[in-house]
Amino acid sequence: MVSCFVSLRLGWCCGTLPRWRTNVQHRTVATWTSATAQWGLQQKKLAELYCPPVSQPPPRWGSSLLGKRAFSTTSASPQEVMLTSERYGVQRLPFSHLSDGDFAFFESLLPGRVVTDPDELRTFNVDWLQSMRGCSKMLLRPQTAAEVSEVLRYCNQRNLAVTPQGGNTGLVGGSVPVFDEIILSTALMNQVISFDKVSGILVCQAGCILESLNQYLAELDFIMPLDLGAKGSCHIGGNVATNAGGLRLLRYGSLRGTVLGLEVVLADGSLLNCLASLRKDNTGYDLKQLFIGSEGTLGVITAVSILCPRKPKSVNLAFLGCQSFSQVLGTFTACKGMLGEILSACEFMDDLCMTLVESHLTLSRPVTGSPFYILIETSGSNSAHDEEKLNHFLEHVMASGLVTDGTVATEDKKIKALWSLRERITEALTHDGCVYKYDLSLPVERLYDLVTDTRARLGAAAKRVVGYGHLGDGNLHLNVTAESDSRSLRDAIEPFVYEWTARHHGSISAEHGLGFRKKQHIEYSKPRGAVLLMQQLKAMLDTKGILNPYKTLPAAP
Ligand SMILES: O=C(O)CC[C@@H](O)C(=O)O
Numbered sequence: 001m002v003s004c005f006v007s008l009r010l011g012w013c014c015g016t017l018p019r020w021r022t023n024v025q026h027r028t029v030a031t032w033t034s035a036t037a038q039w040g041l042q043q044k045k046l047a048e049l050y051c052p053p054v055s056q057p058p059p060r061w062g063s064s065l066l067g068k069r070a071f072s073t074t075s076a077s078p079q080e081v082m083l084t085s086e087r088y089g090v091q092r093l094p095f096s097h098l099s100d101g102d103f104a105f106f107e108s109l110l111p112g113r114v115v116t117d118p119d120e121l122r123t124f125n126v127d128w129l130q131s132m133r134g135c136s137k138m139l140l141r142p143q144t145a146a147e148v149s150e151v152l153r154y155c156n157q158r159n160l161a162v163t164p165q166g167g168n169t170g171l172v173g174g175s176v177p178v179f180d181e182i183i184l185s186t187a188l189m190n191q192v193i194s195f196d197k198v199s200g201i202l203v204c205q206a207g208c209i210l211e212s213l214n215q216y217l218a219e220l221d222f223i224m225p226l227d228l229g230a231k232g233s234c235h236i237g238g239n240v241a242t243n244a245g246g247l248r249l250l251r252y253g254s255l256r257g258t259v260l261g262l263e264v265v266l267a268d269g270s271l272l273n274c275l276a277s278l279r280k281d282n283t284g285y286d287l288k289q290l291f292i293g294s295e296g297t298l299g300v301i302t303a304v305s306i307l308c309p310r311k312p313k314s315v316n317l318a319f320l321g322c323q324s325f326s327q328v329l330g331t332f333t334a335c336k337g338m339l340g341e342i343l344s345a346c347e348f349m350d351d352l353c354m355t356l357v358e359s360h361l362t363l364s365r366p367v368t369g370s371p372f373y374i375l376i377e378t379s380g381s382n383s384a385h386d387e388e389k390l391n392h393f394l395e396h397v398m399a400s401g402l403v404t405d406g407t408v409a410t411e412d413k414k415i416k417a418l419w420s421l422r423e424r425i426t427e428a429l430t431h432d433g434c435v436y437k438y439d440l441s442l443p444v445e446r447l448y449d450l451v452t453d454t455r456a457r458l459g460a461a462a463k464r465v466v467g468y469g470h471l472g473d474g475n476l477h478l479n480v481t482a483e484s485d486s487r488s489l490r491d492a493i494e495p496f497v498y499e500w501t502a503r504h505h506g507s508i509s510a511e512h513g514l515g516f517r518k519k520q521h522i523e524y525s526k527p528r529g530a531v532l533l534m535q536q537l538k539a540m541l542d543t544k545g546i547l548n549p550y551k552t553l554p555a556a557p
């Protein structure tokens with residue numbers, strides 16, 4: 001068995017797994033690590049968690065350079081991005097316009113925390129993809145739920161629209177205003193309220209940055225149950241509001257399970273305290289679920305109670321090459337069966353994705369020559385046991401021809417370097433031109449057919465059609481790039497992709513939400529009756545419709 005897999009030319013090994021060391025491909029660790037500095041980290045110390053800078057840095061979905069402007073990833077500067085209202089021909093709803101009296105009120109409520117300078121407002125008005133731009137004239141930076149409550153009570157009385165904003169890393173235009181909505185930033189609500197080492201329950205304010213929380217927990221031997229590429233900028237409140245999925249969902253489940261409680265301010269300013277820290281609570285309706293994934297349209301999340309797992313003692317990450325998507329599926333099936341309880345992530349990406357990270361970000365992949373790559377992570381408490389299991393699995397997939405090449409990392413630095421090949425695809429895509437993004441849930445065995453069909457349909461009209469995603473969750477990220485935005489290309493992609501997805505009983509938004517971009521397409525994934533009920537709930541909780549208008553749901557009939 002072992003000799004068989006050596007002859008199959010194993011890639012280099014980053015770690016200590018014995019058999020995989022018998023590789024023939026010697027790649028120096030220096031070359032590898034220098035090209036793959038981890039991105040998205042703000043490297044914030046806990047001190048900064050409590051004392052953040054006054055002006056929020058631009059959101060990052062992939063910059064490894066501290067201080068680098070996110071907006072340098074494409075050629076447009078924030079002021080050049082076309083106004084959303086013009087691009088999509090949206091009519092402003094009859095909300096009030098800000099008056100001098102409003103400015104005076106907010107200045108007295110939040111002294112020094114009201115931003116009205118047009119230059120400072122620019123980055124908050126534009127989404128991370130730089131394809132949507134609002135024209136808000138005011139950004140508010142409350143520090144407490146009581147302040148959020150005062151803000152919303154006033155806005156509701158005055159009929160002023162509000163867009164809640166966390167790290168502004170969303171990909172569907174949900175966190176930026178469409179017109180002149182007041183931006184309500186959670187950036188200064190960044191306190192850890194409590195952490196219970198026995199239960200693993202963390203209670204924190206909504207503006208805590210995901211990466212900072214993870215660093216805080218790591219010192220206590222715990223981790224966040226959620227991890228995603230935007231971790232260096234995204235806020236936990238935004239993660240919950242969008243029901244973000246990410247890389248650890250396979251192991252720890254969705255936020256609908258790990259979030260135990262929420263504190264939410266409703267549109268009229270009333271404070272809903274459902275910040276329970278209980279694993280079990282069967283008293284009445286589970287109201288927190290209404291706000292998870294509601295994208296700030298039903299209330300503003302101000303604090304989160306979340307169950308955090310122990311930090312695994314042993315982590316291994318395998319990067320494997322497969323010759324076909326059916327081999328990818330075979331490898332996935334094998335890893336679920338053979339790695340069982342230690343399997344913590346299973347991601348796939350096609351060759352084009354790797355070409356993009358190599359050419360645009362100068363990262364290098366450890367193995368080449370395969371049309372598909374899989375990342376399989378194990379996390380456990382006993383390295384000898386985990387390595388033995390992983391070795392058996394690797395022997396099996398190599399011997400059966402499911403995998404033709406691979407490498408394994410066991411050291412933290414090398415694991416991060418390998419992960420960045422996957423995490424930075426989003427960033428690499430923005431360097432490739434105009435990007436059309438689709439985030440689909442599909443039966444896993446049909447996942448890549450959509451990429452193949454889209455590629456065939458678009459032909460030379462697209463620059464690249466790439467597929468990658470959370471294989472273990474049946475979640476495909478289909479991305480199409482083109483030299484420039486074109487109506488005819490968009491029309492060729494939509495509704496084709498949505499119809500294809502609906503035909504296969506999938507979802508047109510697996511984890512990114514609907515925001516502004518996808519809200520008109522909700523009926524591909526939800527029956528009309530369900531959409532109607534959602535609209536009724538929205539009307540009941542936000543009678544004047546001031547919370548994140550123009551998002552998530554199509555206008556009520
Ligand atoms: O950019 C995308 O399409 C996906 C972003 C994110 O959900 C990921 O999994 O990397």
Ligand SMILES: [Zn+2]
Nearest residue numbers: 246470477511
């Ligand atoms: Zn994703």
